[in-house]
Amino acid sequence: MPLLEIQKLTHRFAGLCAVSDFNFAIEPHELVGIIGPNGAGKTTVFNLITGVYRASEGSIRLGRQELVGLSPHAITKRGIARTFQNIRLFKELSVLDNVRIAHYGQIAYTPAEALLHIGRFRAEEKRITDQALDLLSIFKLDEMASEKAKNLPYGLQRRLEIARALATEPRLLLLDEPAAGMNPNEIIQLMEFIAWIRKTFSVTIILIEHQMRLVMGICERLMVLDFGATIAQGLCSEIQNNPKVLEAYLGVEVAQ
Amino acid sequence: MPKSSAAYYKMLTFWHKLTDYKYFWPVFMIAGLAFCMAASTFEFLDLYLQLILIYVGINIILTVSLNLINGYMGEFSVGHAGFMAIGAYVASLLTVHVFPPVAQNLLFPLAILAGGVGAALVGFLVAIPSFKTRGDYLAIVTLAFCMIVKSVLENIDAVGGPRGLLGMEKLTTLPWVFFWTALSVWVIRNLVYSNFGRGVLSIREDEIASDLMSVNTRQVKIIAFVVSSFFAGIAGGLFAHALQFINPRMFDILKSTDILIMVYLGGIASIGGSIIGAIIYTILLEILRPLGVWRMVLMPLMLVLLMIYRPRGIMGMKEIRMFxxxxxxxTEKLWRRKKKETTDASA
Known part of the structure; x- marks a missing residue:
């Protein structure tokens, strides 16, 4: 049974069809890439899965649970986490707090206990602080735990964003252009890093990316979008020589 | 210069040691309460000074509670005086018309609490538009709320209409103000440094990202608005029983502006800053009283200068260590020790 199954997903912005008839299924522990030119609707698909937009038509199921209509925090709580194309950390807050915020759904105490600092409050705070520090130390960020997130260098901010997403304890991780702004050397490191995350946290990953080197290097399957429509899907080697894909990326004449 | 800075550093470390002491807060609370009780029973502070201290306390409650919305959550609410009005009217109606005159002193905390609960219920309603709108637009909603409260009160004859409400006894004493001020500061600080407080902060930083990181933003907004308006209502009840007279015009947009000035003077997202801001503003207004009308020229001028030289207020986004x-x-220290032990053991 697939982990995530999307059927006939369609989304329109005031008449403009951003995603049309998108069908997709991913098995547990797979790593699938979504590629396509700018404006093809890749990020819209992520926004639809995570509930930022409500789909006009179609269904998204995680296991047996229908996700269309749920609010983003409810979807995150069911096991889908994501990162953003342009980093969206909580800039003025500390690195530790960035990660602890992602534990929001796992806290057992009530607002009344929080206001009076009674009951389960102390034990729970200690638990999630320890958990957050453990996670930060896995990502080699624990030395900067009390630093403000905005003071971190760019590469570490990307790493922190992935750590924060993993703190929600997802089954499915959506990475939106993780290699944006990286040089070829860093991209190779990132490839190893993503493979390592997949193994260590045993998550399923969907990846949006422009860098062909990265996509071809680690993804098992690819989906190619253009103007909201799926123009090709399959193994990496098949996609590479698909005339439709070449046309979308390079234009008609070159493809011929 | 190095000599004086060394002395300053020494004093600072001593102060930190003092505030870090395990029983600092209990001792501080008991000493403060004892001082206030002595001051009001033996009257070694004259009544005028006591009244100023009472206003300082009320303003601290108002400032800290508004800072939860305007500073920590990053919204812009200008309706705080409206919540204060609800608290003031509910508490006054109870003490004037409902409670028997003999038991006034005993039932006073109950009246104040009822004022807070009344304001909190209305705060819940104001939280609802905040699900949809933010920033300037939410400011308009809270402005409208403040006007509605004022005109509704002006048109109910049972509460005195525009003439206002009298007949409260002077029940707000210094010890009570100290108690409620300490309670509000303690509760709001607790909220800020909890899971829900981190949710409030994350809404200020990036609302969509915080929703996607499993923060239930609606729940967090409701909690923030309810707690903030609850304490505004408490302050209103104390205010009514200190002045012994209220009318709807006292709680208009100008009152809200006063509270906003204290928040931004002290600095946003800082409890220590709010307390400093409320103290400085209240006391300065009193010191400058002999200047008469010129006071209202001098105070704004000082604010303009402050915004030029310290645009984020006195303590903007910083916190005094004791809070x-x-x-x-x-927790972090223990975690690091444990980590070091495990790495040493494996090496």
Whole structure:
């Protein structure tokens, strides 16, 4: 049974069809890439899965649970986490707090206990602080735990964003252009890093990316979008020589 | 210069040691309460000074509670005087018309609490538009709310209409103000340094990202608005029983502006800053009283200068160490020790 199954997903912005008839299924522990030119609707698909937009038509199921209509925090709580194309950390807050915020759904105490600092409050705070520090130390960020997130260098901010997403304890991780702004050397490191995350946290990953080197290097399957429509899907080697894909990326004449 | 800075540093470390002491807060509370009780029973502070201290306390409650919305959550509410009005009217109606005159002193805390609960219920309603709108637009909603409260009160004859409400006894004493001020500061600080407080902060930083990181933003907004308006209502009840007279015009947009000035003077997202801001503003207004009308020229001028030289207020986005949770530091320290032990053991 697939982990995530999307059927006939369609989304329109005031008449403009951003995603049309998108069908997709991913098995547990797979790593699938979504590629396509700018404006093809890749990020819209992520926004639809995570509930930022409500789909006009179609269904998204995680296991047996229908996700269309749920609010983003409810979807995150069911096991889908994501990162953003342009980093969206909580800039003025500390690195530790960035990660602890992602534990929001796992806290057992009530607002009344929080206001009076009674009951389960102390034990729970200690638990999630320890958990957050453990996670930060896995990502080699624990030395900067009390630093403000905005003071971190760019590469570490990307790493922190992935750590924060993993703190929600997802089954499915959506990475939106993780290699944006990286040089070829860093991209190779990132490839190893993503493979390592997949193994260590045993998550399923969907990846949006422009860098062909990265996509071809680690993804098992690819989906190619253009103007909201799926123009090709399959193994990496098949996609590479698909005339439709070449046309979308390079234009008609070159493809011929 | 190095000599004086060394002395300053020494004093600072001594102060930190003092505030880090385990029983600092209990001792501080008991001493403060004892001082206030002595001051009001033996009257070694004259009544005028006591009244100023009462206003300082009320303003601290108002400032700290508004800072939760305007500073920590990053919204812009201008309706705080409206919540204060609800608290003032509910508490006054109870003490004037409902409670028997003999038991006034005993039932006073109940009246104040009822004022707070009344304001909190209305705060819940104001939280609802905040699900949809933010920033300037939410400011308009809260402005409208403040006007509605004022005109509704002006048109109910049972509460005196525009003439206002009298007949309250002077029940707000210094010890009570100290108690409610300490309670509000303690509760709001607790909220800020909890899971829900981190949710409030994340809404200020990036609302969509915080929703996607599993923060239930609606729940967090409701909690913030309810707590903030609850304490505004408490302050209103205390205010009514200190002045012994209220009318709807006292709680218009100008009153809200006063509270906003204290928040931004002290600095946003800082409890210590709010307390400093409320103290400085209240006391300065009193010191400058002999200047008469010129006071209202001098005060705004000082604010303009402050905004030029310290655009984020006195303590903007910083916190005095004594309000920070030591619990976090201790947890982190223990965690690091444990980590070191495990790495040493494996090496």
């Amino acid at each position: 920070l949770p030591l619990r976090d530091l201790v």
